[in-house]
Amino acid sequence: MKYWYILPVVILASLGLTALLRQYALHRSIIDVPNARSSHTVPTPRGGGVAIVIVFGVALALIAGLQLASLAQCLALLGAGLLVAVIGFMDDHGHIAARWRLLGHFFAASWALFWIQGLPVINAFGFTIALGWFGHALAVLYLVWMLNLYNFMDGIDGIASLEAICACLGLALIYFLRGEESLIWAPLLLASAVAGFLYWNFPPARIFMGDAGSGFLGIVIGSFTLQAAWSGSEFFFAWLIMLGIFIVDATFTLARRLIRGDKVYEAHRSHAYQYASRHFRGHLPVTVAVGLINVFWLLPLAFAVSFQLIDGALGLIIAYIPLLFVAVKYKAGEREGVLSRVD
Secondary structure, three states, X not given: OOOOOHHHHHHHHHHXXXXXXXXXXXXXXXXXXXXXXXXXXXXXXXXXXHHHXXXXXXXXXXXXXXXXXXXXXXXHHHHHHHHHHHHHHHHHHOOOOHHHHHHHHHHHHHHHHHHHOOOOOEEEOOEEEOOHHHHHHHHHHHHHHHHHHHHHHOOOOOHHHHHHHHHHHHHHHHHHHHOOHHHOHHHHHHXXXXXXXHHHHOOOOOOOOHHHHHHHHHHHHHHHHXXXXXXXXXXXXXXXXXXXXXXXXXXXXXXXXXXXXXXOOOOOOOOHHHHHHHHOOOOHHHHHHHHHHHHHHHHHHHHHHHOOOOOHHHHHHXXXXXXXXXXXXXXXXXXXXXXXXXX
């Protein structure tokens, strides 16, 4: 870690840039005003996630120049991430039709997958799974889902930021212990950029991430998982385990709404974490609980899988079963009208 000093510089740069963006949002009245679908009650500036995009992008270009990460890795992350961020920024400042947003998301996912070289062979339960072109198509769908689920899960103060930091730092530690030096820097830089932003976004938030930031995090972290798979299936499963809270809540909620026939592209507040925040009458308990679950439940399982103490797919199932029970307990995907009778 010869260039470790880059990390505090990234944190400070993100901290300062977020402060500037907050002043800009206040001056231009780029404010998220609470409505019936909101999980907050106070008008709050939005668009602070742009700081994460800019700082991480510059830092990633720097480490590419220092040859701390491969050019292909950086092109995958920067190209896909910047396109998604631009789409999100435009949507934050106006409105883009859902079909055009989705088209841009598929293009960004395809770009990332091109540089990642597709979906590698995955080992699970002792079987080798090689899906070929079908696997590449699934990987594109996976990346589009990852960026959108991150957007869906960015609904209360600090939750999306803390999830990114926990996952990135957890896998960076695993990479360090396993000697995967080429994979360490990008997650560390992203965690640092998000940490600077989290100072302003921690409950009670003084600025929101916005679609530019949440979509960017989703596509970049999703790309991390596929890049890791080329070094070992165990790392792919470790990422999925660390992202378990977001994956389970968002996927279970979407499935339940689809089965019911709801318009899934419309704004709602029926995720488990949103019901939980209303049940506990605040964002802080839920955000802190997410961090604790990541550290004390998901991280040990990610370690066990990464060091091949248990099969990756089995570890994933073990990790997700309690999360699924939590999603059911907090009524993920249930019609919002039910809330008034149970909270």
